[in-house]
Amino acid sequence: MRTHGRPRALVVDDQEMIRLLAARVLCDGGWSVETAGGVAEALALRPLGFDALVIDTRLGAERGTELLAALRLDDPLVPRRCLILSGASTDPAPDDVAVLLKPFRADDLLDAVNRLSGRPTVDDDPPGGGRQRRTG
């Protein structure tokens, strides 16, 4: 899965600004990153081949949880590699997926993604503004 020794992350967000900024943060943090603006675009990139999947809950008319549900059919353990970005604590998300609440700092994002792959984090404490869950 790795590219030139770097783990691979896929960022799925319909907002181009967030998608590109998040990709830059992860690239600077040692990840090889690809991006997608929606469910179909993400599926075309063969997402199960990535070490980490960063998925926004709201992808325009689509939901990030739909993408997760589709991936889960092929790989029941895929939630362990997923980070859901959510703008609201009221957004529904499966219990076995890590969630990061917006707005988040760059370090919060990098820490959360590093945790998915067991990489060292900037700060071992969970970010104060984010909600971290990992039960799966």
Added chain:
Amino acid sequence: MTQSGTAGDARVADRLMFLMIALQERANRALVEELHDGPMQELTGILLSLASLRRGLPAEAAAQIIQIETRLRDAAAALHRPQPPFRPGNGPRQMLELGLTQRVEGVLVDRLYTSLDIDVAPPALAEVAVVLATVQLLLQESDPLERPARALVAVRSSAEHVELALRVAYADGFRPDAATAGRLERLRQVADVLGARLSPDAVTSAWSAAVRLPRAPSQAGG
């Protein structure tokens, strides 16, 4: 449900109260979506941009930017809305407790005390909505601007009825006055529509209201 009206009036009142609660849920969802699609996206973009900018700065300046990022993130986190009461998966007790906490305490009354005896024959969603709406409407009508100091909401459900008792007390005086009389007159009119029995305290400005909702056999436990 109304004391002076017909069963048809009662059903209309119940339906209107249900719609009022549904409207509150819808408004809450719209607000959440607006927050997500607007300020939360924008703030996330700002935070990520700040991180990008600080990489070129000397260590001391970068540390200050990190502090700003953290303060901004934490301040924005306070904008997150709590879980809505009528979220799928919530039981009747959770719906009622969340509804009273989010939409009554601090909004319509300073301190709210509750006694919920509803677990044996739990109220249905529509009954929870009617109870919550009754409390909201009576408190709103009691004073459109100021909040009473204390209120006690007691709800008891059985196979036959869902009963609500509401007692409200004010901090601003112990004796009824002209304002109290006006309040009680307004409350009587609303109480009639809602089917509530209003009982003013003869000695203080406090008042109580009681409602008994008859249940169809199939509703109990739903």
